[in-house]
Every structure is written in C-alpha cells, then in structure tokens.
Amino acid sequence: MKQWVQNMVKTYKQMNKPDDKLNIKKFSSLQYPQCPFGGDHSGESMSLICLEKDCLQGQILCCCICQEEFHKGHQLKPLKLLLCEYDQQLREYQNISLKQSEKDILIKKINEQEEKQLTYIQDFKEQINNKLSNIVNLEKEFFENLRKFVKMREFSNGNQYAVIETIIQNQTNVEMLSSSVKTLLDTLVVQEIPEKDLNYEEINRIFDFHIKDQKDHLQQLEKQFNQGIEQQIDLLQSKTQKSIFQKSYQFQFLANNKHPQVDIIQPKIVKASNSNHGYKFAVMTPSLDKNQTTVFGFKLNFVHQSNWIAVGVCDLSIVQSKQFGFAFQSLGHGAYMVSSNGGAWSSTTSNQNNVVKCFKFGKGDIIICTYDPKNENITFQKQKSSTTFKLDIPKSDHDLYPCVLFYYALDEVEFIPPEGINKQ
Numbered sequence: 001m002k003q004w005v006q007n008m009v010k011t012y013k014q015m016n017k018p019d020d021k022l023n024i025k026k027f028s029s030l031q032y033p034q035c036p037f038g039g040d041h042s043g044e045s046m047s048l049i050c051l052e053k054d055c056l057q058g059q060i061l062c063c064c065i066c067q068e069e070f071h072k073g074h075q076l077k078p079l080k081l082l083l084c085e086y087d088q089q090l091r092e093y094q095n096i097s098l099k100q101s102e103k104d105i106l107i108k109k110i111n112e113q114e115e116k117q118l119t120y121i122q123d124f125k126e127q128i129n130n131k132l133s134n135i136v137n138l139e140k141e142f143f144e145n146l147r148k149f150v151k152m153r154e155f156s157n158g159n160q161y162a163v164i165e166t167i168i169q170n171q172t173n174v175e176m177l178s179s180s181v182k183t184l185l186d187t188l189v190v191q192e193i194p195e196k197d198l199n200y201e202e203i204n205r206i207f208d209f210h211i212k213d214q215k216d217h218l219q220q221l222e223k224q225f226n227q228g229i230e231q232q233i234d235l236l237q238s239k240t241q242k243s244i245f246q247k248s249y250q251f252q253f254l255a256n257n258k259h260p261q262v263d264i265i266q267p268k269i270v271k272a273s274n275s276n277h278g279y280k281f282a283v284m285t286p287s288l289d290k291n292q293t294t295v296f297g298f299k300l301n302f303v304h305q306s307n308w309i310a311v312g313v314c315d316l317s318i319v320q321s322k323q324f325g326f327a328f329q330s331l332g333h334g335a336y337m338v339s340s341n342g343g344a345w346s347s348t349t350s351n352q353n354n355v356v357k358c359f360k361f362g363k364g365d366i367i368i369c370t371y372d373p374k375n376e377n378i379t380f381q382k383q384k385s386s387t388t389f390k391l392d393i394p395k396s397d398h399d400l401y402p403c404v405l406f407y408y409a410l411d412e413v414e415f416i417p418p419e420g421i422n423k424q
Contacts, residue, residue, distance in 0.1 A: 287399035304408030312337030
C-alpha cells in the first residue's frame, strides 16, 4: 500500500507538469476495463501498466490490487500518463521527419551493422569456448598426472617389471609390443619422481595441497574474467535501452544549475571562471535513471598545477540549497564523488567522506562513472586502467545528477556520454 501511495503522488506530480497539463484533457474520459480476477479485485479498474520486461505474470494491464499481489516492486505507470507522454513526444517531433530514401538508407545501415556485430559476437564466443576447452584439457591432464603418480606405486608388486619383460620378449610382435608400450606409458608420471618414496599420508597431503591450489587458480581466473567484462556488458546493456540513449543525448549543463563563477563553454563543457579559488558546483540535467545502470564519463581538459577537482553525482536539491557551494566537513553535502588528489566524498557514509583512499588523476584523464541503482553504488575508473573505486549510495526518493566540483580558477571539464566513452 505504501508503494501504491508513493506511485500516486509521483503520478500527480508528473501529470501536473506544465507540458502535460496541455494534453491531459485529451484522455480525461478514458474508459478502463474492470479487473477479471474477482475477490478484492472486483470493481477495480485496470488503469496501470506494468513496464517490467521480465514480469512472470505476463500481464501488462493491472489494477491497484494486482499491483500489491502480483507486481510488488515493479515499475508501473498509469495508462493515462503513458498516453500523455507519448502524445507529448509526438508533438515535440512532429516537425522532424525523414524522406523515404533517407529512412531506407538508415535501415539498410542498421541491418548491415547488426549482421556484422552478431557475426563478431559468434566468433568471439567461439574464441572463449576454445580457451575454456584448453582449460578443461589442462585440468584433465593435471588429474591424470595424479593418477599416474599413484600407479607408479605399483612397482612393489612387480607388475611394472612384468610389463618391461613382456616388451623385451615380444620385440618382433608389433601388436603385443604396442600394447605393452602403451601400458608402460599410461603409468609413467610427467613430473619428476621424488628423491625418496612417500607413504600414503604424505602423498594424500601433497594431493590435497595441489588440488586446492588448482581450484584457487580457477576461481581467480573466473573472478578476473567476470570483473574484466562486467563494465563493458553494463555499457552494452545501457545502449539497448532507449531511455538511456535519449538521456545521454540530452545531458547538458544549464545556467541555473551551477555556481555563478562557473562558465558554460558548450552544453557539455564547463570551466571555472578567472576569479577567486573556492568550491563551486556545476550540475547536469536530466537526472539519472533509477531503474537501470548508467555509464558516463568526465574528461579533464585543464587542471590547475595544484590538481584538485572532483567529479561524480549529486542531489541537485541539496546542492542548490547550499548555493552550489561545498561543505565537506560533515555528511549531508549531497554529493558522491572522487577528487583528483585521491579523495573520496560521500554525503551519507562517514568512512567514505573526506578521506584519501581513491586513485589519483589529472589533466587529460577520463574518469568513467558507472551508476548502479540496483546495487546502490557508483563505481569510478580511470580509462585505460584496471583500478576502480566504489562508493555506496543508499536508496532515496531524491534524484541524482552528474556533477563537477571545481576549486581552482580556469579548470575545465568535459562530459562524455555513454556512446562517446569508447571513442576517446
């Protein structure tokens, strides 16, 4: 019920924005079907839309009771609001049209590139499978060598000497000679035989050590592999989401969302003015999506020789209330950032605020930010480096925005949208 109330409040705010008031009357008389589930659902209108692609219910339309019983925690939107937003988009883009020939060229390009990319992925998959097959073969060889070591202990019962005698006696019989040689090879150990023979307890202890060591290596390989591709997968995933593409395209610095001593050079480039040194924020809009991971970056075009500048995300309402200044001494300053001197800054976690525990960076570096609302954190990475640093961001009703915090005059930073990161 609490979530239902929150959604209603959010819907009211969205539907009373100036743009939406203009077209809300179009859908004021919209008729909704009644929920067919009966019981508490009886008489309830199916006015909500479930936006979760992986919803197990497979039910797009739902009522307020459905929301509580079947769609708890799902992203829902009133059908009326969805129509208003769609209608608004149509009106915004009604003057933007393409010729049929232009559309044909673009579709052809998309189809060709899709085919190339899928072929590339298939080849990449085969390469990974081949490498995994090599690992499987190495593992089989490792355990076979252990088995051979055990078989070598059979010398005491004379079996191996019998094999040697058989080879000597059947030098001219190809079939028996081949069989005997194979038997001998199967028992040989690749590793060197120890200087002294080992008893059962010693062999068992050595086996335990090497088997555990082998397992540790495999787990480390798995960890490195997962960490190595995780960020790229997040970036690819973000590119499949239309909302991410639209937002990254629209991210920009605005005059009313910055300190007076920050100049906007271009919509995505800001510079500290030639004035006194001091903390001054520049905040981008729109806000980051709370429902999926967003990857973006900041490039440091110019940094003062004393090298102090910070990038990350912030709560715009808090930063505005402080006149775009920065009171770092205590929590509640509204920002989650890293600074070029290796500093970490958190609005909510004391052991991550005003401490030097991050990597350092400077002029020309690109800092990649991965905002992950699901896992409640943001990860920072210097491009072309494997070093990362993570800050916790607890869930909140407030939105977060990409931001830059200057201190020295004439420092300059450029925002890099998701689609531009790999081009740098």
